[in-house]
Amino acid sequence: MPAIRPQTLNDVFQQAANQARQKLPELTHNQQVARLYRKSLKVLSSWAIDRDIFNDEATKIRARFDQARGCKPEKAIRLLREAEDEIFAYTHPDPYCNPVMPGGSKFMRNPPLPMDVCFPDGNYPADAPKYEINPDWSKATPENGKAATGYVLVDFGKKNME
Template identity: 75%
Template sequence: KVVRLYRNSLKLVSSWCIDRDIFNDKATEIRGQFDDERGCRPEKAIRLLREGEDQLFIYTHPEPYRNPIMPGGSKFMRNPPLP
């Protein structure tokens, strides 16, 4: 669950930060937050996981970035005309 939260937080940051330099800075901050709590007790880990999921829900982007050729993208299922 922690890895899933980390991946989802990076995807969320990529929706908010278009510039790659800003994204790298934010991703480093997120990684630092995860590394700071690496060896904590299971009770604290469950609480931190719940708080992280709540923060992820609060900061959800209204129009998240989607790859154009994946489901939800602008080019999904677009068939080019035959020559």
């Protein structure tokens, strides 16, 4: 009779996480190709600094996508897999991001002081802004367009906000 292995705490946590994890929607082939094309342009923008070089290379990428348009489904699946491998191989180790966004070179550089620090008596000048400036974009404000309340998770490894 085989021995029954008792469940460890890690197994229980894995089961709970699997139940809570949302299933990703199944994408159509056109959606996969569109996302692949967009990702290839983003990878290209990390490598090509000059706009003329970027435009030339983007034209070549578009020509490769157009050349494979309308092929048989078996070939399309193979091309999609090969293109994903190629993008993975060409992924930049330090991808470009907007300088003022998390991970950028100007992120949180010289943030403005709060109004009550500048004017402790509460006599604000007439031309002072009526809203609180949020320099790190960690909260939902009209400037950053975030609809969530509270703090936003900043992933410095991927250089984006979630």
